[in-house]
Structures are given as structure tokens and as C-alpha cells.
């Protein structure tokens with residue numbers, strides 16, 4: 001079955017047809033790098049990485065571009081407060097972002113363009129919009145005129161007049177119409193700035209994505225994605241800029257992920273329930289956080305609480321335990337001669353894999369896909385009741401769990417795969433440490449093993465161990 005994607009532009013699910021057979025071009029709006037990311041920023045990182053992984057699982061080649069907004073009012077303000085240069089602040093929080101999402105199992109993007117490095121393309125883009133009559137310069141600023149672009153409002157499904165009623169001209173803005181938005185902002189005294197045909201300044205926020213998409217992926221792309229809050233004005237403005245520029249359709253599928261609530265309340269700085277991804281990663285296994293985020297369909301709001309996170313932790317543990325039970329049983333399994341019963345088991349595994357794919361094909365329904373993985377583990381546990389097991393079937397079960405969990409970006413084997421000889425070696429090292437009265441090291445080894453689920457018991461015959 002082909003993949004169905006809910007397209008915000010059409011407000012319905014549509015069959016995914018790539019521009020180029022076997023390829024997907026995908027652009028995701030990235031963070032403004034002036035602080036550590038909160039879990040609201042972690043959600044799109046995880047969700048769209050999973051979309052990418054599923055395409056790759058299905059054999060597509062994915063070009064995945066995620067930008068960093070490294071010049072912006074918030075960064076300039078942060079740099080002032082920190083008494084640092086803007087590029088230094090941006091660099092530090094880009095590193096922190098990559099570290100955080102890396103811990104969450106997010107694959108590296110094909111490109112991570114930054115505003116400062118794309119300045120020339122951005123200026124050329126703005127200049128072309130001015131030449132074409134979609135934008136105008138006024139006293140060092142440049143504004144885009146949404147009214148000049150037919151189709152403005154098509155993504156957020158609002159008419160220009162509806163949008164006009166919500167727009168305001170802020171003090172100091174020289175725009176002609178409240179709907180107009182800045183493509184270029186004149187530099188204030190002492191602010192970081194670049195030369196342009198309109199004088200020294202820097203780009204407005206929306207234009208960078210249009211310029212980066214064009215530079216790295218072309219005039220028309222398959223998928224443009226981001227958080228739901230970006231639909232208007234950011235994505236609406238991107239469409240206007242890009243389509244005014246090229247005269248072609250900009251992105252064929254628009255995907256938006258839902259909000260995150262904290263203990264049933266909207267997350268906001270003023271409510272003081274702002275949760276940094278970094279703090280959570282220090283508290284929980286990041287894989288648990290990822291698994292939790294995927295336990296809800298990406299378009300639905302997700303409610304975040306310690307309780308729900310713990311429940312995700314237990315669920316993930318159950319899958320990992322099933323996987324490691326299979327691993328242990330592999331040693332006593334045999335290369336049995338193929339028979340009907342074995343064929344039935346292999347078919348059952350294949351059917352379950354197909355069900356997983358059907359759920360993912362249906363607008364990446366990870367919540368249902370996870371329940372299929374649970375069905376696989378249930379079947380595996382039933383199979384393990386048999387007195388004689390076949391290595392081939394054990395491995396088929398393991399492979400299905402491993403591959404499908406890998407689509408979700410969660411590894412099942414690292415902890416389960418601490419080999420018996422590794423455990424023995426650590427126990428020997430611990431014994432040695434105790435002999436030399438290095439109790440700190442001895443305790444450290446015991447704790448490390450405990451974390452991996454290995455319990456030690458000191459007996460008269462020496463140390464015995466078991467998997468807890």
C-alpha cells in the first residue's frame with residue numbers, strides 16, 4: 001500500500017507520490033539557537049526523524065534538510081545579556097541542539113544550513129522579489145506584500161481579509177499594509193549586520209527557509225514539515241515568497257505535529273512549566289523519552305507527565321525483555337528441519353510486520369504501530385513456551401522487533417546484549433578490586449551491572465549472578 005500523508009494544505013490524507021521515483025526531499029524548520037531546547041522542540045525532531053526512517057525502511061533515499069536560525073532578535077538579546085558575540089552564542093546552542101537530539105536517536109540531517117552561511121542566497125532571493133514587484137524597500141527595510149500573491153492563506157485556510165483583521169503595524173514599522181512582513185530589517189546601532197542593496201541589516205525570519213529550500217532541495221520539494229504553530233504566519237509566508245519567486249508549487253505535502261501539554265496544561269514560560277530536553281535526558285533514558293513521544297499520533301496533542309513517562313519506560317522494558325529472552329533462548333535452539341508448523345510461525349511474523357507497515361503507511365500512525373510490536377512480543381513469548389525452538393524462528397522474531405523498533409529510532413539490543421563473558425570479566429575485575437581494597441571500583445561495577453539488569457549475589461562459593 002502506498003503511504004498516505006495528512007496534508008495540511010488539503011486538509012486530508014493523500015497518497016504520497018514522490019517527485020522523483022525512490023527519492024524524498026524533505027525540509028523541516030529547525031530551532032532558533034539562543035537557548036537549550038525544550039521538549040516542544042524535541043517533538044518535531046523525533047517525529048520527522050521517524051518519518052524519514054520509515055521512508056528509508058521502505059527503500060527511499062531521503063534528502064533531509066533542517067535549518068538553524070542563527071541570527072534573530074532573541075539571539076541578539078541573549079548575546080547582549082551574556083556579553084558574547086552572536087555567532088559564539090549560536091554556535092554553542094547549535095552544538096547543544098545536536099547533542100540533545102543525537103541522544104534522542106535523531107539521525108544527522110543531509111544539510112543543516114545556517115542563516116549566516118546562506119546570506120548571499122537570501123539577499124539574491126529578496127532582490128528578485130523586489131524586481132518582480134512582490135516586495136518593496138522602505139528606509140532600509142524590505143517588506144513582502146501578501147496581497148500581491150494570489151493564494152495567500154491557502155495553507156492556514158484563511159482569507160486575506162480574515163488575516164488582515166488580525167494583523168497590526170507595530171511602532172517603528174514602515175510597512176504599507178498590516179499584512180506585509182519583513183524580508184530585510186535595517187540594522188540598529190551596534191547590531192550584527194550584513195551589506196545589502198538596501199543598506200546594512202539582516203534578514204527577517206521567514207525568508208531564510210525559502211532561500212535554503214531552493215538552494216539545497218530545489219524549487220519544488222516533496223515534504224515540508226514543522227510544528228503546528230508554524231503554519232501561520234511562518235509557513236504561509238514561505239509559500240508566498242517561494243511561489244512568487246519561482247512561479248512553481250513550493251511543497252507538495254505539508255506536515256505539522258501537535259502541541260505538548262505539561263500535566264494537562266499548555267507549556268509556557270509564564271506558567272513555569274517549561275521543560276528542557278536536556279534536564280529530562282539527564283533524568284531518564286533518552287530512548288524512553290523518544291518512545292514516549294511516539295506513543296501518540298504525531299498530529300495529536302501529547303500530554304506530558306512523569307507518570308506517563310514511567311509507563312512508557314515500562315512498555316519499552318517489556319519489549320526489550322522479550323528481545324533478550326529470545327537472545328537467551330537462541331543458545332539452546334536448534335537448526336530444525338523445516339516443517340509446516342515452522343512455516344506457520346514465519347508467516348505469522350511476516351503478517352505482523354505487514355500490519356506494522358499498514359499502520360505506518362496510514363499517516364505514520366506510530367501509536368498503532370507500537371501496539372503491533374507488542375503483538376509480536378506476545379507471539380514471541382508464546383513461541384518460547386515450546387519445548388524445542390528453531391534458531392531460524394527465534395532470529396526471525398528478533399529481526400522483526402529490531403528492524404521495526406529501528407524505524408522508531410529505538411534500539412532494543414544494546415542493554416540486552418551484554419554477553420555472558422563480559423559479565424564474567426566484570427565480576428573478575430570486581431573481585432580483584434575487592435582484594436586490593438578498592439571498594440569504590442567494586443561498588444561501581446556492581447552498580448553498572450545492576451543498571452544492565454544483572455544482579456550479583458555473594459555466596460560461600462563465590463559470586464553468583466543472574467539477570468534480574
Ligand SMILES: [Zn+2]
Nearest residue numbers: 029209234238
Ligand atoms: Zn521555516
